[in-house]
Amino acid sequence: MPLKLKQFLDDLLEIMREDYQQQLQEIIKDARGITCLQTLDNERAVIQIDRRRIKISGKAPKTQINVRITLSRNCLFEILEGRITLEQAFYSKELEVLGDPVTLLRCYRIWERIMSLARTSARITFLTYRLR
Amino acid sequence: MGLYLIEDTAHISSFALPSIFADRLPLYKEWHDFVFYDRRKHLFSFLNFGVYGNPYDAKRGYGLALLFFIDQRGRTYAEMKTIALRDLQVSPYSPDFISEDAKVLYTKSNNLFKIKSQIGKLACDLQLPVILPPVSSKEIFLDVVKMHQTINLGMTRGAMEMSKLWDNWAELPRIPVSGEVTLNGTTVPIDTRTGYHDHEGGRFDWGSTWGWDTGVVLCDSSARKEPEKIEFRFYRWGPSDKLSHGGIVIGPRNGKQKYFDSGNIHIERTGRFSSGWSVVPGITRLLYPDYHPDVPEKIVFSASDNQDRLDITFTPKGLCSIVAASVCGESERVFNEMFCSATISGHVGDTVYDKTIPGWFESVRPRGSVKHYAVEA
Numbered sequence: 001m002p003l004k005l006k007q008f009l010d011d012l013l014e015i016m017r018e019d020y021q022q023q024l025q026e027i028i029k030d031a032r033g034i035t036c037l038q039t040l041d042n043e044r045a046v047i048q049i050d051r052r053r054i055k056i057s058g059k060a061p062k063t064q065i066n067v068r069i070t071l072s073r074n075c076l077f078e079i080l081e082g083r084i085t086l087e088q089a090f091y092s093k094e095l096e097v098l099g100d101p102v103t104l105l106r107c108y109r110i111w112e113r114i115m116s117l118a119r120t121s122a123r124i125t126f127l128t129y130r131l132r
Numbered sequence: 133m134g135l136y137l138i139e140d141t142a143h144i145s146s147f148a149l150p151s152i153f154a155d156r157l158p159l160y161k162e163w164h165d166f167v168f169y170d171r172r173k174h175l176f177s178f179l180n181f182g183v184y185g186n187p188y189d190a191k192r193g194y195g196l197a198l199l200f201f202i203d204q205r206g207r208t209y210a211e212m213k214t215i216a217l218r219d220l221q222v223s224p225y226s227p228d229f230i231s232e233d234a235k236v237l238y239t240k241s242n243n244l245f246k247i248k249s250q251i252g253k254l255a256c257d258l259q260l261p262v263i264l265p266p267v268s269s270k271e272i273f274l275d276v277v278k279m280h281q282t283i284n285l286g287m288t289r290g291a292m293e294m295s296k297l298w299d300n301w302a303e304l305p306r307i308p309v310s311g312e313v314t315l316n317g318t319t320v321p322i323d324t325r326t327g328y329h330d331h332e333g334g335r336f337d338w339g340s341t342w343g344w345d346t347g348v349v350l351c352d353s354s355a356r357k358e359p360e361k362i363e364f365r366f367y368r369w370g371p372s373d374k375l376s377h378g379g380i381v382i383g384p385r386n387g388k389q390k391y392f393d394s395g396n397i398h399i400e401r402t403g404r405f406s407s408g409w410s411v412v413p414g415i416t417r418l419l420y421p422d423y424h425p426d427v428p429e430k431i432v433f434s435a436s437d438n439q440d441r442l443d444i445t446f447t448p449k450g451l452c453s454i455v456a457a458s459v460c461g462e463s464e465r466v467f468n469e470m471f472c473s474a475t476i477s478g479h480v481g482d483t484v485y486d487k488t489i490p491g492w493f494e495s496v497r498p499r500g501s502v503k504h505y506a507v508e509a
Contacts, residue, residue, distance in 0.1 A: 080415055082411065082417040085418075086418055115418060119415060119455075119457045120457050121192070122185065122214060125214045
């Protein structure tokens with residue numbers, strides 16, 4: 001049984017708090033004000049970053065959401081394992097990202113930071129693979 | 133020189149797990165490399181099985197298995213798998229590396245490595261009998277001193293810099309390989325005499341090494357026009373070629389070995405590699421969409437002294453770039469594992485060489501290195 005999206009995000013935050021406290025604080029600083037609706041297959045989670053913390057919830061007012069990301073588990077692992085590029089995923093419509101360009105650029109910096117950490121953290125890698 | 137017997141392989145190639153009281157445990161890393169080329173099937177293989185991070189911290193330590201192949205059409209195949217420590221068995225008493233997806237088993241009674249692995253669509257099932265005793269870094273140093281008959285500053289500096297980072301290093305200079313390899317559903321039988329194995333480990337962060345160039349020309353000892361062996365190793369402790377030391381050892385068929393020291397070798401790198409390549413971990417493509425390994429089209433070693441001359445031109449035919457990220461900072465190191473054709477010309481003693489032989493070249497550099505592999509200091 002694959003891990004649920006919301007549980008994954010909660011566990012990821014827990015690992016970040018335990019192993020990468022400083023990077024977590026930098027992510028919060030960079031991402032302050034972003035509310036992201038993340039869809040993975042049929043599951044949804046809202047990632048809200050306020051002044052002090054990152055909150056994972058099931059829903060948020062539509063007006064607050066400024067980034068929407070939709071992808072499938074299959075597409076996620078195709079990208080993570082290097083079989084397709086981000087560009088290919090966009091053009092094949094397997095990955096949809098909606099939001100204003102400035103907010104998306106801020107999001108990209110956060111993803112980049114998490115992906116970089118994931119390469120040295122077996123904990124993040126194993127947690128991610130529980131999604132499959 | 134011969135410090136060891138074949139029977140010592142079990143001990144020399146075992147994972148030298150540090151004590152639980154040792155310092156720098158989170159920086160521990162140790163691995164097996166197996167390299168071979170089957171000349172009839174035109175198949176190159178580089179297999180790596182390693183342990184990274186604190187081996188006593190089940191949350192943060194991990195194992196890693198990498199399968200890399202290049203087929204007769206030059207297509208590259210690479211798969212990497214991260215293994216949780218709870219699913220991995222390694223010990224200081226045996227070279228075994230046992231997990232569900234990758235098994236390296238060493239049988240002491242007949243001195244045989246067996247490798248069985250399946251990761252994604254790649255698989256291998258191989259037997260590698262040990263036919264020569266293992267050689268350690270100490271032995272190589274003593275051999276080099278014996279051949280060269282002097283110790284120069286570069287040698288001592290290189291040895292000192294290596295010992296700062298590495299706890300162990302050993303090789304099996306020639307190992308036959310038989311069995312089969314499966315690439316995306318196609319099984320290729322393997323039977324070759326030109327295998328090579330090394331095993332190394334240490335406790336250091338990737339950010340603290342400037343890298344090295346090492347490799348072997350995969351000589352067939354039964355072919356009359358080929359030497360017994362050619363190996364090279366250049367270790368770097370700074371950002372330019374001047375801050376490195378190493379040499380080339382050639383073993384002609386008369387049993388005597390010849391060593392060319394860095395001081396007698398000119399290295400020239402030209403062009404830019406443009407054939408097939410793979411990059412692992414896959415996430416690298418996501419982080420650096422425009423990433424292209426900084427590998428030359430040709431690398432020429434020109435070695436000569438008063439008596440002998442040897443030119444080796446390495447032409448990379450296929451490549452797997454492994455990007456290793458520092459756990460202490462933001463720096464990264466790239467392992468470029470290259471399958472090359474090595475054209476050898478020149479003479480050592482009475483033996484004249486003019487032959488092209490397959491070879492393996494491992495070049496480790498900081499990511500983002502610029503021209504000639506040097507990095508702006």
